[in-house]
Amino acid sequence: MDERPLALLGFMGAGKTTLGAALAQRSGRRFVDLDEAVEAAIGQPISRIFATQGERAFRDAELRVLNALLTERSAAPLVIAFGGGTFAQPDVRQLCEQRGVQTLWLRVPWEILRARLDAPEERAKRPLTRSGEESLKRLLDEREALYALAQGSVDASGPVEVVLDRILAWEEACETSR
Numbered sequence: 001m002d003e004r005p006l007a008l009l010g011f012m013g014a015g016k017t018t019l020g021a022a023l024a025q026r027s028g029r030r031f032v033d034l035d036e037a038v039e040a041a042i043g044q045p046i047s048r049i050f051a052t053q054g055e056r057a058f059r060d061a062e063l064r065v066l067n068a069l070l071t072e073r074s075a076a077p078l079v080i081a082f083g084g085g086t087f088a089q090p091d092v093r094q095l096c097e098q099r100g101v102q103t104l105w106l107r108v109p110w111e112i113l114r115a116r117l118d119a120p121e122e123r124a125k126r127p128l129t130r131s132g133e134e135s136l137k138r139l140l141d142e143r144e145a146l147y148a149l150a151q152g153s154v155d156a157s158g159p160v161e162v163v164l165d166r167i168l169a170w171e172e173a174c175e176t177s178r
Helices: 015-027 032-042 046-053 055-071 091-099 110-117 118-124 127-131 132-145 161-175
Strands: 005-010 031-035 078-081 102-107 151-154
Touching: 005 015, 015 031, 031 055, 032 046, 032 055, 032 078, 032 091, 032 102, 032 127, 046 055, 046 110, 055 078, 055 091, 091 110
Parallel strands: 005 078, 005 102, 031 078, 102 151
Antiparallel strands: none
C-alpha cells in the first residue's frame, strides 16, 4: 500500500465520504472528511461560515486545515474526502502537488448524481441543491474540467464494494508505475 495521502474528489453526491470511510476501513488507513474537519476547527457548520463570513473565509480555513492534516505525523496513511469545491481551488491543487498527495476523481454521471442529490436528506444538508437543477449542472460542468486535473479517475457510479475495488486497482497501478 502506498503511504502517500489519498484525496478523493468529485461533485457532491459522488460518494467521497462513503467511499473514503470504507476504503480507510478496508485498507487500515485513517479517514478524514475535510468538510467535517473544517467545521470542527471553526466550530460552526459550513452553511453558517458561508452565510456569516463568505466563501473566501471558508476556503481559507479549508486550506489551513488541509495543510495541518498533511503536516501531522500519523502511524496510518491518510484518506481524505475533499468537499465538492476543494480541488477547484488553485492553492489546494498546489499544496497537493507539493505534499505528494495522490488525487483521485470519483466520476459519476449527472443522471446518477441528480438522483442521489434529490433525496430529501441530501437536499436538507446541501444548500447548493436548492439552486435548481440547471445551476447544479452548470457547476458540475465547470468543476469537471478541474477534477480532470487529478492524477486519476474511477467510475464511482456502482456499488461501494465495486468502486472500492476500482480505487484499489488504480492505487496498485500507480505503485507499479512508480
